[in-house]
Amino acid sequence: MNKYRDKSWDFRTANTKQLTHCFHRYPAMMIPQVAGRLIDMFLSLYSNNCKVLDPFCGSGTVLVEAKRRGLESWGIDINPLARLIAKTKTTPIDSEKLKKFHGRFLKKLRDIFNDKYEFNKRVCIPKFFNIDFWFKPKVIESLSVIKHEILKIKYKDIQDFYKVVFSETVRDCSNVRNGEFKLFRIPEQKLKNYNPNVLLTFLEKAERNFKGIQDFYQELFSKNYLNIPVHILSEDTRVKTSIPDKTIDLIVTSPPYGDSKTTVAYGQFSRLSLQWLDFEEEVCRSIDKNSLGGKPSNNFDATQISKTLKSTLEKIAKKDKKRASDVLNFYNDMFLCIKELNRIMKPKSRICFVLGNRTVKGITIPTDEILTEMFEYFGFRHKETIIRDIP
DSSP states (O other): OOEEEOGGGSOTTOOTTOGGGGSOOOTTOOOHHHHHHHHHHHHGGGTTOOOEEETTOTTOHHHHHHHHTTOOEEEEOSOHHHHHHHHHHTOOOOHHHHHHHHHHHHHHHHHHHHTTOOOOTTSOOOOOTTHHHHSOHHHHHHHHHHHHHHTTOOSHHHHHHHHHHHHHHHHHTSSBOTTOSSOOBOOHHHHTTOOOOHHHHHHHHHHHHHHHHHHHHHHHHHHTOTTOOEEEEOOOTTSOOSSOTTOEEEEEEOOOSSOTTTSOOHHHHHHHHHHHTTOOHHHHHHHHHHSTTSSOOOSOOGGGTOHHHHHHHHHHHHHOHHHHHHHHHHHHHHHHHHHHHHHHEEEEEEEEEOOOOOEETTEEOOHHHHHHHHHHHTTOOOOOEEEOOOO
16 A cells, blocks of 8 residues: 655644634544645646535535635535535625624624623523523523524525524533533632623624635636535435435535544534524434434444454454444445445546544554455545645
């Protein structure tokens, strides 16, 4: 296997928050410089008619970078919060239209809060399970008022823009420990003095995102790329998607590194935001269960395809058979994804996976080698593996 380290991929000093990449923190985000460079590596092969897919699109980094290059793109994710963020990051809103609305909207919010309003009984307070555990009473009240005003916005793209600001405000003003993606509560002794300013948090994020989307719109306008299509699908790459056979030229993606229970809990990260945005409770709580490796898969054994996976699982099983079984479930699901990607890729297409090799029971799982063997099963040829350090 051709594998080497290249420090030019580290992007240690790069600004990773330009344009709409500044929107909404999200777990395990690919930095835009990596996504953009991977697209640029193969762009010349397709005469600027390259169709790009991110089958685990998350918050939409790859889709933004594809649109910046005038390329039609598709993104797939089972997480509705990820799809909302990705949709908003890739949807340019007319600068003048948004500018006029933005000023009026933020002024209205300031006026409501500055009047030391008595709580409006007509404002709907969410009733989801444990809301009082995760939010202080004053925070619940303030979030409810902001949400009430957002839902009055009639233009959907603008409403979604502020929903994304609201979602991040929900996370930052909750009782979840700072910097956590999983739901760990602030310790009781610290919670007593914890009084987040909901309005200020929302306003700061709104101004940051406003500048990002203004810059995004101007760049696309200058290149005549405003109407380049972005298709964000609420589908599952493990099963047949709505993308027709042999549609895609280039895949750039960063898939999950393992099951949500033991690696990045995308569902836990998203749950409070989705509850505040009125998604069904079952949807809010089922994301991690429905993610790769979230359920046992008895119909297939990926060790028949990858000898590296087989030998790795044998080592893990000597220490913990249950953990070995969990790891196998994840790679069984990943194989199903690769099978679907094989269906929708054109001949002579290219696939770029950005991966991390995790450790289970002290044993490193060489995911790059395992997935290479799975792709080779379908006739793909491995070109190279580039190792980068995460700054």
